[in-house]
Amino acid sequence: MDSAAIRLEDLVKTYPAARAVRGIDLEVRQGEFFGLLGPNGAGKTTTIAMLTGLTNPSSGRILIEGVSPGSDPMGVKSRLGFVPQEFAFYPTLSALDNLRFFGRLYGLRGAQLAQRVQAVLEIADLAERARQIVATFSNGMMRRLNVAIGLVHEPRILILDEPTAGVDAQSRNALYETLELLNREGVTVLYTTHHMEEAQRLCRRVAIMDRGRVLTVDTPTALVRAYGEGLVRVEFRAGVGKALQDRMAELETVQGLDGCDRHWYLKTREPEGAVRALMALEEIRELGISSLNIMEPNLESVFIHLTGRRLRDAAREERTALEEGNT
Amino acid sequence: MIHQILALTVKELKVLWRDREALVLLFAMPLFFILVMSWALQGVYEAGTRDRPVEILVAKAGDGKEVADVLEDLSGMEGLAWVGSVDGVPLTPERAEALIRGGRYDLALCLRAGLLGRSPAASGDASGPGPPAVLLADPAVNRRLLHSIQGSIQGVIQRRVLMARLAPLLQGLPDEALTPDPGLLETRMLGGFATGRRPTATEQHVPAYTIFGVFFIVLTLASGLLREKQEGTFRRILSAPLSRTALLTGKLVPYYLVNLVQIGLMFAVGWAVFHVRLGSIAALAVVSLALAASANGMGLLVAALGRTEAQVNGFSVLLAVTLSALGGMMVPSFVMPPGLQLLSRFTPHAWALDGYHDVMIRGLGVRDVLPEAGVLLGFAAVFFAFALWRFRFEPR
Numbered sequence: 001m002d003s004a005a006i007r008l009e010d011l012v013k014t015y016p017a018a019r020a021v022r023g024i025d026l027e028v029r030q031g032e033f034f035g036l037l038g039p040n041g042a043g044k045t046t047t048i049a050m051l052t053g054l055t056n057p058s059s060g061r062i063l064i065e066g067v068s069p070g071s072d073p074m075g076v077k078s079r080l081g082f083v084p085q086e087f088a089f090y091p092t093l094s095a096l097d098n099l100r101f102f103g104r105l106y107g108l109r110g111a112q113l114a115q116r117v118q119a120v121l122e123i124a125d126l127a128e129r130a131r132q133i134v135a136t137f138s139n140g141m142m143r144r145l146n147v148a149i150g151l152v153h154e155p156r157i158l159i160l161d162e163p164t165a166g167v168d169a170q171s172r173n174a175l176y177e178t179l180e181l182l183n184r185e186g187v188t189v190l191y192t193t194h195h196m197e198e199a200q201r202l203c204r205r206v207a208i209m210d211r212g213r214v215l216t217v218d219t220p221t222a223l224v225r226a227y228g229e230g231l232v233r234v235e236f237r238a239g240v241g242k243a244l245q246d247r248m249a250e251l252e253t254v255q256g257l258d259g260c261d262r263h264w265y266l267k268t269r270e271p272e273g274a275v276r277a278l279m280a281l282e283e284i285r286e287l288g289i290s291s292l293n294i295m296e297p298n299l300e301s302v303f304i305h306l307t308g309r310r311l312r313d314a315a316r317e318e319r320t321a322l323e324e325g326n327t
Numbered sequence: 328m329i330h331q332i333l334a335l336t337v338k339e340l341k342v343l344w345r346d347r348e349a350l351v352l353l354f355a356m357p358l359f360f361i362l363v364m365s366w367a368l369q370g371v372y373e374a375g376t377r378d379r380p381v382e383i384l385v386a387k388a389g390d391g392k393e394v395a396d397v398l399e400d401l402s403g404m405e406g407l408a409w410v411g412s413v414d415g416v417p418l419t420p421e422r423a424e425a426l427i428r429g430g431r432y433d434l435a436l437c438l439r440a441g442l443l444g445r446s447p448a449a450s451g452d453a454s455g456p457g458p459p460a461v462l463l464a465d466p467a468v469n470r471r472l473l474h475s476i477q478g479s480i481q482g483v484i485q486r487r488v489l490m491a492r493l494a495p496l497l498q499g500l501p502d503e504a505l506t507p508d509p510g511l512l513e514t515r516m517l518g519g520f521a522t523g524r525r526p527t528a529t530e531q532h533v534p535a536y537t538i539f540g541v542f543f544i545v546l547t548l549a550s551g552l553l554r555e556k557q558e559g560t561f562r563r564i565l566s567a568p569l570s571r572t573a574l575l576t577g578k579l580v581p582y583y584l585v586n587l588v589q590i591g592l593m594f595a596v597g598w599a600v601f602h603v604r605l606g607s608i609a610a611l612a613v614v615s616l617a618l619a620a621s622a623n624g625m626g627l628l629v630a631a632l633g634r635t636e637a638q639v640n641g642f643s644v645l646l647a648v649t650l651s652a653l654g655g656m657m658v659p660s661f662v663m664p665p666g667l668q669l670l671s672r673f674t675p676h677a678w679a680l681d682g683y684h685d686v687m688i689r690g691l692g693v694r695d696v697l698p699e700a701g702v703l704l705g706f707a708a709v710f711f712a713f714a715l716w717r718f719r720f721e722p723r
């Protein structure tokens with residue numbers, strides 16, 4: 001058997017209007033908790049759609065435990081558990097009905113189905129609410145059911161597409177613990193998110209994606225060590241001219257400068273020194289600063305270093321581009 | 328694959344069972360139409376029959392044997408009831424006219440003495456006293472019915488006039504020779520039912536509004552599929568190890584079954600409440616199976632073409648209502664202009680109604696409805712082929 005649970009080779013997906021994935025090479029090892037990080041529109045969901053057989057790649061190769069979905073699509077799908085970002089179940093049915101239905105789609109029947117349904121109800125802490133109509137559940141319970149459905153057929157690989165969207169902190173922690181438990185039991189987890197703190201807590205390795213490409217793959221610690229300069233985020237009262245941009249870039253404590261108009265990032269290994277030097281500039285006093293934040297080295301600063309944008313800014317840009325495309 | 332299709336079918340039926348709006352649309356609405364339209368329009372379809380005779384006021388201006396003879400002949404006509412007095416007061420021509428203008432009655436026949444002595448030349452004499460028999464009618468009276476009654480009265484009077492004029496020549500003939508022979512003309516309705524039986528309002532409306540209701544499955548099916556796509560369950564199902572054929576089959580089978588239950592229920596109500604004769608159940612089943620296939624095909628087509636809920640709702644209602652009207656569900660197609668009658672042949676509705684009428688009214692069997700069933704299956708094949716060509720499984 002291939003040592004990789006998931007292997008992607010030069011994977012490309014092109015739509016008539018856009019190239020969503022532009023040649024991805026990636027390996028997720030057996031039993032690994034792997035994070036796919038990037039803003040909305042980075043290509044994460046399209047990559048997952050190809051992995052789960054929802055759409056075919058335009059080119060490149062996918063291997064799931066050494067098997068190509070093209071040669072054995074049903075076999076590959078049976079190994080995967082998929083938890084989409086949205087609540088993908090039937091709210092007018094009970095949790096039990098939902099789990100039984102999806103279990104039957106994966107070929108479970110009789111005692112085996114009953115045993116697996118009971119097991120995942122307990123994992124999701126929904127056993128006492130099993131016969132309750134899902135529409136009456138709280139948001140956190142629905143999120144847990146969404147995950148439970150992905151587990152009902154006992155998959156070897158679990159793929160979760162931003163599973164904590166809209167979840168409160170308590171439910172999020174419960175979900176993290178469930179996933180960590182499953183991972184300890186040998187389930188390979190591929191987890192996509194644009195929350196860096198999730199990736200830092202859960203993932204053994206992460207790949208950072210942007211605009212359809214994988215920018216880098218490593219452990220969170222190694223990535224922060226390699227790229228994790230501190231960042232000083234500055235918002236000025238007015239747009240910054242070329243002369244002031246040059247002056248900021250030339251500061252001794254500043255290793256790089258990104259941004260535009262009123263919003264700028266100063267890359268630095270000495271954030272406090274960089275702030276002092278910045279405030280000492282006469283032009284700055286004239287221009288005025290609206291806000292100033294010092295960011296410690298973390299995955300967020302790694303992402304900014306690699307892409308020149310914050311995750312949320314990137315997500316907003318993608319949304320704007322999509323909206324403009326739609327209009 | 329069978330187990331997966333079964334799982335999808337059971338799930339879909341459970342979801343549908345909890346969708347009260349869909350159930351009302353699919354079952355209550357056509358049932359309501361059948362009941363209301365059948366009762367409301369019963370008079371229109373059965374007017375002029377022995378059970379529901381047309382009431383005609385009769386006003387005499389003067390007595391005489393000839394008027395009495397004409398009235399005797401008229402009273403023997405089936406489907407017409409002659410009313411000589413209203414509220415205990417014998418009618419005069421003026422009062423009969425007032426009753427029609429007041430909307431209480433639709434028709435009145437005014438007879439004058441001297442009816443039979445009038446010469447043929449008098450009909451062209453504008454200065455004369457006018458015709459001895461006048462039929463007064465509310466302008467809203469059905470023209471076909473009016474012409475039919477007018478012809479019958481004209482025939483009776485004409486016969487009496489001829490007999491009066493030819494009296495010298497007819498003397499000595501036995502009475503039987505001068506009596507009308509009802510056996511000269513017999514009307515035979517083709518088909519297996521008793522002769523002389525006419526389609527009733529329910530025989531028109533039960534199949535028509537059943538077909539109307541069956542095509543509302545288009546809305547339920549298409550909006551259900553769109554909702555699944557929008558809510559992510561479709562993606563989740565697609566990520567499971569089942570073929571796309573199994574997925575679509577599992578999605579369509581429950582709606583097909585719902586259609587058959589719908590048809591069964593509507594005909595059962597027609598039979599139980601209105602005593603509609605159903606004819607050959609096997610032949611009804613053949614038409615129904617083909618009808619449900621074409622309705623499901625249209626549903627999948629709308630699901631394939633509709634991108635938003637508004638589009639799906641708009642397409643579905645537009646198709647359900649306009650094709651029903653065009654296909655003769657609301658207004659029988661024989662009253663439509665020739666162009667529209669031709670156009671109605673391009674709707675599955677018209678073929679389904681023909682099939683049901685063949686069985687219920689004409690008393691035909693399975694073999695006789697195969698052409699209609701074949702055309703309905705042809706519609707289904709075209710709808711499915713086009714839908715599968717346009718259907719998008721992949722997320723956008």
